[in-house]
Each structure stands twice: as C-alpha cells, then as structure tokens.
Amino acid sequence: MKALDELTFDNRFARLGDAFSTHVLPEPLDEPRLVVASKAAMALLDLDPAVAETSVFAELFGGHKLWAEAEPRAMVYSGHQFGGYTPQLGDGRGLLLGEVYNQAGEHWDLHLKGAGMTPYSRMGDGRAVLRSSIREFLASEALHALGIPSSRALCVIGSSTPVWREKQERGAMVLRLAQSHIRFGHFEYFYYTKKPEQQAELAEHVLNLHYPECREQPEPYLAMFREIVERNAEMIAKWQAYGFCHGVMNTDNMSILGITFDFGPFAFLDDFDAHFICNHSDHEGRYSFSNQVPIGQWNLSALAQALTPFISVDALKEALGLYLPFYQAHYLDLMRRRLGLITAEDDDQKLVEGLLKLMQNSGVDYTLFFRRLGDESAELAVKRLRDDFVDLAGFDAWAELYKARVARDGDDSQEQRRERMHAVNPLYILRNYLAQNAIAAAEAGDYSEVRRLHEVLSKPFEEQAGMEQYAQRPPDWGKHLEISCSS
Ligand code: AMP
Numbered sequence: 001m002k003a004l005d006e007l008t009f010d011n012r013f014a015r016l017g018d019a020f021s022t023h024v025l026p027e028p029l030d031e032p033r034l035v036v037a038s039k040a041a042m043a044l045l046d047l048d049p050a051v052a053e054t055s056v057f058a059e060l061f062g063g064h065k066l067w068a069e070a071e072p073r074a075m076v077y078s079g080h081q082f083g084g085y086t087p088q089l090g091d092g093r094g095l096l097l098g099e100v101y102n103q104a105g106e107h108w109d110l111h112l113k114g115a116g117m118t119p120y121s122r123m124g125d126g127r128a129v130l131r132s133s134i135r136e137f138l139a140s141e142a143l144h145a146l147g148i149p150s151s152r153a154l155c156v157i158g159s160s161t162p163v164w165r166e167k168q169e170r171g172a173m174v175l176r177l178a179q180s181h182i183r184f185g186h187f188e189y190f191y192y193t194k195k196p197e198q199q200a201e202l203a204e205h206v207l208n209l210h211y212p213e214c215r216e217q218p219e220p221y222l223a224m225f226r227e228i229v230e231r232n233a234e235m236i237a238k239w240q241a242y243g244f245c246h247g248v249m250n251t252d253n254m255s256i257l258g259i260t261f262d263f264g265p266f267a268f269l270d271d272f273d274a275h276f277i278c279n280h281s282d283h284e285g286r287y288s289f290s291n292q293v294p295i296g297q298w299n300l301s302a303l304a305q306a307l308t309p310f311i312s313v314d315a316l317k318e319a320l321g322l323y324l325p326f327y328q329a330h331y332l333d334l335m336r337r338r339l340g341l342i343t344a345e346d347d348d349q350k351l352v353e354g355l356l357k358l359m360q361n362s363g364v365d366y367t368l369f370f371r372r373l374g375d376e377s378a379e380l381a382v383k384r385l386r387d388d389f390v391d392l393a394g395f396d397a398w399a400e401l402y403k404a405r406v407a408r409d410g411d412d413s414q415e416q417r418r419e420r421m422h423a424v425n426p427l428y429i430l431r432n433y434l435a436q437n438a439i440a441a442a443e444a445g446d447y448s449e450v451r452r453l454h455e456v457l458s459k460p461f462e463e464q465a466g467m468e469q470y471a472q473r474p475p476d477w478g479k480h481l482e483i484s485c486s487s
C-alpha cells in the first residue's frame, strides 16, 4: 500500500514531445472536496484507500497540488463527429497528468477531466460540472464490474466554483484512469495534417507499449489493427448484450485499446428498445442502440483510412471484414450464457432474436427479465415471466422453443442453473433515474447516495441485503429522462 507521495511516474506519452501534446497546468477548483472515490481503482495504483479522506487527496485531484514528477499535458487529436471530419479537437478540458506504474508493472494514465482551459478548448470553458463527473465516475466503475472493458475512475472532486451550462452549476473534476488515452482520432490527426513522421512515431509508440506481441508477426502494424478490430468488436458485443448505449460514438471517443471511453449522455436500457436514442441531439439516431454495431465498423474504417500509410488497402479491408464475425461470436456467446445455455446450436441466434422482438413489443425490462429467468427452472420461470408480455401467444411459442432447447442441453440442477445464470445476469445496473437521484442529492451537498450507488454497482451480480430499491424498474418519472448533453 502506498501513500499519495509514493506514486512512481514514467511519462512516456509526454516524452513524445510538443507535436503530440502541450504542457498546461491544472486550474484549481475552489474549496475542493471529495465526492466519491473508488477503492478498486485506487488499488490499481497500490494506493491505501484511507488516503481518499485526506485533504491532500482533494487538493491533488482538485488541481491545487501536483507531484514533482507529474508532467501535465493536453493531447492533440481530431476525429469524425456524427460522420463529419473535425480537423482539430484535443483535450479541451482534461489533462494527462502523467503515467504511474504499479507494483505489478502496469502503467496507468492519470487524466484529470475538468482541469481548466487548454489550447484545444475552442469555445469551451475547460470545466466539467458535478452532474456529468458523477455520471462518468459511476458508469466507468459499473461497466468494469459488469466485465465490460472501460476506462476507470479514481474519484470525483466537487467544489464551489460556479460553472455555466443551461443554468449555473458547480465545477468538479473526475480523475480517469486508462492504460492509454490514445484515440482513433490521434491517428486521424496526423494523417489528415500530413505529418507522416509523427504518425509513424505514434504508431511505434502504440505498438511497443500496448501491442508488443504484434511485433512477432510478419506485419506488426496489420496485426495491431486486427487486434484493435477484435477488441472493439468484443466491447460492442458486450454493450449490446447488456443494453449499454454510449450515445456519442465519434472517432475521437474511441480508444485504441477497445475500452469504453468518454462518457456523455450514455444510458443503460430499462425496457428493451433496439431503436433507443440516448443522445437528444442525435436527431437521426446515428448512435441509436442497434446502430452501435455498424457504427463500430464505420469507426474502424475511419481508423483504417488513417493507417493507409502503413498497411495496404487490401489487408485493411480484410481485417475490417473480421469485425462482424468477431462481433457475432462474442455477442452470441454472451447471450447464450444469459439464457443459461451451455452448448451451442445453429438456431440460437434466432432464439435470441425472437425473444428480443417480443421484449421490444411489450416493453419488458431488459435486465430484470434475464435475472428472473435464472431464478427458477426454465419451466417455472417462463410461467412467471409470461405476465410481462402483451403478445401471449407469441411468448408461449417462444417459451416452448426455449424449454426444448434447455432440455437438449441436458440435465442440471436448479442450483447450478441459478448460479450459472446469476453470474452473468446483473441484478443492479446504472439506471438513469438512479444516477439522477444520486446527482440531485450531491448537488444539495449530500454525497451518501452517490457512494451507496457506487458500492451497489460494484457487485452487480450479487444480491445485496437491504438494496432492493436499486433492483426495480424505474418509476414513471424516471423512464424517459432527458439527460442534458452539456457536460
Ligand atoms: P466530447 O463531446 O466531450 O467528447 O468533447 C468533444 C471535444 O470538445 C473535445 O475536444 C473536448 O475536449 C471538447 N470539450 C468538451 N467540453 C468542453 C469544455 N467545457 N471546455 C473545453 N472543451 C470542451
């Protein structure tokens, strides 16, 4: 266990130099205070959880203090936003403070979001509000607990600093952890600004640090791209299987590590709805729930274009062709497990699709359906769940197929089925209304609800005593909340 002043820095990205990032100091928040910290994320830095309660912790992550070895930098990148190319983006309000390595030898980027203006702030104020910082914190840690690759969050620091959005709010900072903050948009920036030397340096950096095993391959860059395709396909398969809608899948929000990155107006589905759009400024539904799958491929194509100086177009196309099969395999594997199936049959895809169609028509709660399906034997569970469906004949027909399918998988005990299914079907997810309740309390100065919700979501598969209220369908007011896109 380490104290705060015992972190060991090795700032490899900063060493790439001024073509890649600019030195900027954080701008402190007034009266910084701890809102919430993640013990699990602190463990990634070997930090003693007790240090979160010290005033130095709030000062460090509220922009007042800095380690002597930290080298705060704003990174430059660009990206495709809603399909159109924006030539220059970059860290407009976040700073890469440095890279820390832990006792296991892993490097973690410390990125402070909401740390003030940078050369890339454009019209923005460089700040983040408490509301969006809490949402990012809760989502990153909740996704991780569900087994969905994601950037992590160490803490949220609140303040009395006024920040203007639709109304006056308070500024906050979230300390994000990831093994890299390099986005598809980093590669696009050097490609479109025609800086082949820097682009090659960036590619070498990513290959050496994050995909060293690809060095052994005959074409290392191609092997790396294939790996990026596969990781993104797997991440999106998990989003789809668990009902996570990202909302802003611009290429500047896509990580080269295939982790969920940059949280905005994201949402978990309550009722199953393939057409759900969580981003209210997304009028065409470009980033609707079901569109996330083709958009994942679109984004990888944008990255492929930026990699044409290193890899032949034919090889890139072939690698892109792997996306859908990878996606399908991961998705189907997870959905089979969510249904409690052990073996694989050709018609399983149809079984899943048939169920989702029925859920869509009846507005069935996506999370609770699967959890309840595992509570009992297939026979009893479908009987009980039947009431949630409007199309009873349709559901009965599906239930017959399902029971027969389970029977073909062979006998297993009720306990085994339950254990197996509950291990992949969460009871608790970050429903928008739960986040909203926690935010309202925090805005009034009470952080206990954010902390409790974070605790509950850190063990989503485990039934927790006294936490029944977190495992309910949303109340009417909480069903279709309009989450502000300003953050
Ligand atoms: P996002 O939509 O949060 O992914 O951000 C898109 C771009 O806008 C990135 O370059 C951000 O750094 C920048 N940005 C977002 N909000 C602000 C802000 N309040 N101040 C400065 N830049 C911002």
Ligand code: MG
Residues within 6 Å of the ligand: 252, 253, 262
């Ligand atoms: Mg972004």
